[in-house]
Amino acid sequence: MRLVTISDIRAAAELVGPAVLRTPLLPCAWADPDRPLWLKPENLQPVGAFKIRGAYHALAKLPADVRALGVVAYSSGNHAQAVALAAKLFGVPAAIVVPDNTPQVKIDATRSHGAEVHVVPMTERESRARYLAHQRGSTLIPPFDHVDVIAGQGTIGLEIAEDLPSVETVLVPVSGGGLISGVAVAIKSLCPDARVIGVEPALAADAADSLRAGRRSASWPPAMRARTIADGLRAEPSELTFAHMRELVDGIVTVSEDEIRAAVTLLARQSRLVVEPSGAVVVAAYLNRRDELPLGKTVAVISGGNLDPALLAELLAV
């Protein structure tokens, strides 16, 4: 199995420029003095999430005649918006299949980019997407299980290494593992002494279990993972992303639902950022897992900011 390389990520960085914001590292005044913290605010990307990096890169790598036949994606939300926007930027059609528990705000945003949206039961989303791709001759853009997607997400790690070469710990949310795989390739290549640590909700800790066991755990069925409020972290790693994680990731810590909610609130109050629960898990870990995390300069990758405004209102009103 070929893993993504730093050369792949450097090439991706050249291609994604027109669609991707080079997010700054935001220093946190509220951090512990012995563990200074910077946020990498991917919620500020045009689609509100890092997913535009991998999606745009995957489309950019398609031959033009193949790309012209359109693309298809299945996604719990942010990947859907990202593929829809990337397709719009390339002027090609997109069909997006989303599970029926997707927040309405994400469905609306996907439609706003001109994509055709198909809402189906969670268990049918992959089969429906494959059917649509076959029927139309379109290309399926997977949310994480593809080297071009992983290389695109890895541009985040490249930017962190460029902006803070002395970084000591990078915290990354883990779902399907595309984000942490790409970030880990870049960080381990450019800052070999830095640790890359994943964060999962305790209610969807399949990757933590798998990494501990050295092989992909089968004991986290979708219904179990669906319990967490972090709706972007309900997928599980593929063979490809797990191979990257086993090789490059130093560990995975887990956080509770209350810790995730408190982190969303803190980020709005203290860092003036609207962050979805899936993006806030890294700050939940920073605040509540001191014993499991090394001291030193820490970067937390804030993966996205698409949450229901009513949920944010509820959290802020407490």
Added chain:
Amino acid sequence: MRLVTISDIRAAAELVGPAVLRTPLLPCAWADPDRPLWLKPENLQPVGAFKIRGAYHALAKLPADVRALGVVAYSSGNHAQAVALAAKLFGVPAAIVVPDNTPQVKIDATRSHGAEVHVVPMTERESRARYLAHQRGSTLIPPFDHVDVIAGQGTIGLEIAEDLPSVETVLVPVSGGGLISGVAVAIKSLCPDARVIGVEPALAADAADSLRAGRRSASWPPAMRARTIADGLRAEPSELTFAHMRELVDGIVTVSEDEIRAAVTLLARQSRLVVEPSGAVVVAAYLNRRDELPLGKTVAVISGGNLDPALLAELLAV
């Protein structure tokens, strides 16, 4: 009267680096195609507002022996936090005088930077600050009426001109006028064809009236200006800032309280930013004053993000 020059601003940019985040321009997917919009998110500065630029620059320009005697400021909030943080970074004492209608969130933040906070009635804040400065031999750092403060705020305009040299319109909130003065010097020097347009709440439209009349209006007493929800926009220009505005600003538009509230909500929902009402007025103008604003590439300076979380919750819950 000496106006600030682009050389002053370039020199300021060299000095403020250690304290100031170089904020990116955020493209807005929700903008009109014929008026693409970028946000300059100064709410992401460490104190949550652009004020750190002017305050840190003013302290940096003091002789070290004078600075060591400490600084004093009076402010409706964000300037207070900025002077407090700048003093902490230089390791000198700060005393901050705030009016008794200042949101608690801003008072707490000022104290958290180690400053001594004096809460007084609105009408006494300047006299109390002058008394404290005299008593201690400290230097008063005014919120806007000083060339070093204006030059520091002008670094925002320098960054806009560097990042988007083809900018056609820059929208800036107006209160005491320090921000728009500095931004206008930079923009008119580097992008002479671009327009710089101020935005005020209709309930505190003293600068709009003054600019129209060609001299500072006396018909906006403090109690009248205090009606707006935009608590950072209740000051009025000084002779110094008004001289910059008369020379360099193309116009001022006004927005209603409802338009301001809706802009705060939109920025949280669509741009994932927590923005205070004073910072959201520029987006309110972009959305509601199409007829008064030229077409073309527009940058809106989002001045700050320190608002009461309960107010944001209330706006998001609608």
